[in-house]
Amino acid sequence: MPGFVEARDEHGELTVVVEPARLVEACEHLRGEGFNFLADISAADYLGWGERGVAGYIGTADGRDLNRPGSQGLERLPEPRPKRFAMSYHLLAIPDGRRLRVQAWLDEDEPVPSVVSVWPTADWHEREAFDLMGIRIEGHPNLTRLLLDDDWEGHPLRKDYPIGGEPVRFSGEE
Amino acid sequence: MAVEKSKRLADYGLKSERVMWKGKGPGVFEDELGELEDRLGLTTVEKAVAWAQGSSIWPDTFGLACCAIEMMSIVSARYDIARFGAEVFRSSPRQADLLIVSGRVAHKMAAPLRQIYDQMLEPKWVIAMGACASSGGMFNNYAVLQGVDKIVAVDIHVPGCPPRPEALVEGIVRLQEKIKAGVPPAYEIRGVAS
Amino acid sequence: MAVAQGGPKIYDGTRVPSPIPTMLLVPEELQGSEDLLQVNFGPNHPSTHGVLRLVVDLHGESVVGLRAVIGYLHTGFEKNMEQKTWWKGITYPERIDYLSFQNNELVFVLAIEKLLGLEVPEKATWMRMCLAELNRIHSHLVWLGTAALELGAISMFWYCFRERDQILDLSEMVAGTRMHTRYFQAGGLAEDIPRGFFPEARKFVDWMPKAVDDYEALVDQNEIWLERTKGIGLLSADDAIALGQSGPVLRGSGVEWDLRKAQPYLAYDQVEFDVPTYQNGDVWDRYKVHMDEMRESTRIVGQCLDRLEEMEGEPWIADDRKVVLPPREELHTSMESLIHHFKLVTEGYRVPEGEVYVAVESARGELGCYVVSDGGPRPWRVKFRAPSFVALEATATCMSNALIADMIAIVGSLDTVMGEVDR
Numbered sequence: 001m002p003g004f005v006e007a008r009d010e011h012g013e014l015t016v017v018v019e020p021a022r023l024v025e026a027c028e029h030l031r032g033e034g035f036n037f038l039a040d041i042s043a044a045d046y047l048g049w050g051e052r053g054v055a056g057y058i059g060t061a062d063g064r065d066l067n068r069p070g071s072q073g074l075e076r077l078p079e080p081r082p083k084r085f086a087m088s089y090h091l092l093a094i095p096d097g098r099r100l101r102v103q104a105w106l107d108e109d110e111p112v113p114s115v116v117s118v119w120p121t122a123d124w125h126e127r128e129a130f131d132l133m134g135i136r137i138e139g140h141p142n143l144t145r146l147l148l149d150d151d152w153e154g155h156p157l158r159k160d161y162p163i164g165g166e167p168v169r170f171s172g173e174e
Numbered sequence: 175m176a177v178e179k180s181k182r183l184a185d186y187g188l189k190s191e192r193v194m195w196k197g198k199g200p201g202v203f204e205d206e207l208g209e210l211e212d213r214l215g216l217t218t219v220e221k222a223v224a225w226a227q228g229s230s231i232w233p234d235t236f237g238l239a240c241c242a243i244e245m246m247s248i249v250s251a252r253y254d255i256a257r258f259g260a261e262v263f264r265s266s267p268r269q270a271d272l273l274i275v276s277g278r279v280a281h282k283m284a285a286p287l288r289q290i291y292d293q294m295l296e297p298k299w300v301i302a303m304g305a306c307a308s309s310g311g312m313f314n315n316y317a318v319l320q321g322v323d324k325i326v327a328v329d330i331h332v333p334g335c336p337p338r339p340e341a342l343v344e345g346i347v348r349l350q351e352k353i354k355a356g357v358p359p360a361y362e363i364r365g366v367a368s
Numbered sequence: 369m370a371v372a373q374g375g376p377k378i379y380d381g382t383r384v385p386s387p388i389p390t391m392l393l394v395p396e397e398l399q400g401s402e403d404l405l406q407v408n409f410g411p412n413h414p415s416t417h418g419v420l421r422l423v424v425d426l427h428g429e430s431v432v433g434l435r436a437v438i439g440y441l442h443t444g445f446e447k448n449m450e451q452k453t454w455w456k457g458i459t460y461p462e463r464i465d466y467l468s469f470q471n472n473e474l475v476f477v478l479a480i481e482k483l484l485g486l487e488v489p490e491k492a493t494w495m496r497m498c499l500a501e502l503n504r505i506h507s508h509l510v511w512l513g514t515a516a517l518e519l520g521a522i523s524m525f526w527y528c529f530r531e532r533d534q535i536l537d538l539s540e541m542v543a544g545t546r547m548h549t550r551y552f553q554a555g556g557l558a559e560d561i562p563r564g565f566f567p568e569a570r571k572f573v574d575w576m577p578k579a580v581d582d583y584e585a586l587v588d589q590n591e592i593w594l595e596r597t598k599g600i601g602l603l604s605a606d607d608a609i610a611l612g613q614s615g616p617v618l619r620g621s622g623v624e625w626d627l628r629k630a631q632p633y634l635a636y637d638q639v640e641f642d643v644p645t646y647q648n649g650d651v652w653d654r655y656k657v658h659m660d661e662m663r664e665s666t667r668i669v670g671q672c673l674d675r676l677e678e679m680e681g682e683p684w685i686a687d688d689r690k691v692v693l694p695p696r697e698e699l700h701t702s703m704e705s706l707i708h709h710f711k712l713v714t715e716g717y718r719v720p721e722g723e724v725y726v727a728v729e730s731a732r733g734e735l736g737c738y739v740v741s742d743g744g745p746r747p748w749r750v751k752f753r754a755p756s757f758v759a760l761e762a763t764a765t766c767m768s769n770a771l772i773a774d775m776i777a778i779v780g781s782l783d784t785v786m787g788e789v790d791r
């Protein structure tokens with residue numbers, strides 16, 4: 001398979017990691033193998049993965065701040081991840097029913113090629129990944145914001161983007 | 175004095191369940207409305223107009239999310255809002271009196287919401303249905319407007335996630351009682367643009 | 369890549385527009401023409417299922433350009449769920465697809481259990497299946513009511529909501545609230561099934577097939593309905609698969625693919641039901657798939673009730689006290705239970721590191737949940753693969769050579785719920 005880096009098999013699911021540069025080739029190869037259905041494209045941000053966060057109660061003076069990302073209070077540190085972003089393509093073969101996850105790891109500003117030519121359904125999934133996670137998709141015919149306002153700044157699902165919202169005001173406090 | 179107040183409300187033909195519940199005294203709501211009625215001192219014509227306005231509030235179809243489904247079910251045969259005067263849900267805001275904001279309002283949707291509200295003709299009322307419309311609900315984040323009263327003047331907040339259809343009907347009935355008591359719409363009370 | 373099973377090809381070649389698969393672009397010869405009218409079917413419109421905005425270019429009555437603008441209900445679910453513990457987070461997925469809410473809870477809970485490796489007792493599995501199928505009927509009823517309402521068959525709305533209220537009564541009996549019940553927990557169910565549920569559910573199961581017959585009697589022979597749905601919004605099997613369609617849209621186009629049969633989860637391999645598939649790929653076929661699915665779901669619910677009645681008195685949630693809240697009676701007597709309850713509610717149970725993708729067949733198609741856990745008490749990333757999001761991508765393909773009135777029928781038949789689309 002072109003661009004193959006490694007394969008993992010956990011929880012009964014097979015994950016194949018490929019190089020981002022050869023992603024389209026790999027996907028076309030897989031489509032030829034029968035994976036004709038692209039179920040999902042998920043982007044994940046691993047900034048702050050495995051850092052010990054501050055434990056404590058939300059809202060107290062030295063407790064956890066809702067707006068600070070990555071606070072988890074872990075018992076043991078998880079396995080480190082190679083790069084910051086992971087784009088996971090969940091594939092399905094109809095009618096066999098085989099499932100596969102193709103993963104590409106990306107750095108901060110690294111683009112990933114678009115698979116719209118392989119599966120047209122990738123159009124909106126990639127736009128959403130760009131909109132919410134800020135991953136640049138090369139070769140996408142219409143890379144504009146999908147879910148947020150056109151003039152929105154920032155990419156909310158990133159770990160360094162605060163949750164936003166308002167602090168809850170309680171009656172009786174000044 | 176308390177007993178007279180509840181009689182006065184019932185005289186207008188209102189059938190709030192508290193009034194019908196024998197042995198239960200009037201609640202805070204009825205007391206306040208009674209005081210208001212005294213203070214405002216509406217003339218007969220104003221009372222008649224208020225009665226007419228209150229008995230025929232036509233809501234606008236502004237369903238956003240889960241609360242919209244419960245709002246649709248008050249139109250259904252079991253909870254039948256038509257017996258309270260809301261005969262039809264008008265799709266055009268120009269023909270509607272009541273904006274029931276049912277569901278979470280994303281920031282992107284806030285501008286269309288205000289536009290719809292502006293297109294409605296006075297007098298108009300707003301019910302913020304559910305937790306998300308009243309205060310942002312469980313979504314205290316970057317995407318959801320924390321309470322629709324930031325952009326429109328709300329008359330009645332109906333709590334729930336989603337509120338039962340009966341709860342929404344109670345909200346509408348309370349709104350009717352407010353109107354018939356002579357309480358002006360929220361934009362007049364708060365002095366904001368309508 | 370051709371997967372058309374049985375049935376003739378619906379149309380030759382592909383109708384997926386290019387270069388942008390989800391947008392109809394105005395053809396060269398019409399651009400700048402005086403007859404072109406751009407109309408905005410704005411986010412608030414009686415004929416859209418929620419807040420969908422369609423910007424259409426009309427040439428007379430035909431739609432020559434179509435662009436969907438979504439995001440008017442974007443709630444930031446995924447980011448919000450990263451802030452809440454696993455137990456608290458179960459209340460969030462329900463509100464994503466607010467019509468088939470049990471399926472959303474189900475997929476999230478299944479993903480957590482897959483990561484935890486938790487065994488769920490049989491009673492919980494069957495009750496989950498029962499409620500998920502009741503929820504499927506609920507979703508189809510609301511779809512039918514609103515889709516018929518948009519096409520002008522207004523009285524269908526009242527009949528559908530009559531049955532819908534019966535289902536919600538059952539839901540209220542079991543979980544205390546009509547919608548968004550938070551009844552499915554990691555490990556099983558939140559509470560035992562109450563007495564009195566089975567007789568009421570049986571009444572519903574006996575009544576429902578007659579109700580579906582009533583609905584079909586209302587519209588099946590109606591000329592206007594037939595004119596507005598037959599041959600409208602064609603989608604071939606190849607295009608449907610290329611566009612990632614699933615659920616009734618895919619089955620209406622001739623592909624017999626149902627996750628409940630192909631990759632059974634819960635106990636779907638132990639119940640008998642058929643998967644309705646129709647060959648013509650138009651609005652009528654999708655409507656028919658919905659109606660038949662209601663009947664099949666009623667069959668499944670009946671079988672679940674039979675099985676559940678035998679399991680009276682069995683546990684309804686797993687035994688693992690590190691994940692499952694202790695029963696309330698124990699909190700008065702056992703110190704360990706109190707401490708566990710406290711820790712589970714405030715800090716939350718820890719889910720081992722890993723990533724999973726779980727898919728269930730919701731009322732709209734393949735509902736997938738991709739969860740990444742870092743071993744802590746909160747999810748690191750949760751992504752929901754919403755079938756309606758993908759269904760809207762097919763609008764442009766279905767709308768080739770369509771009239772404006774067909775647009776209502778087509779968007780209705782794709783059964784989109786905007787909460788899912790925008791998340």
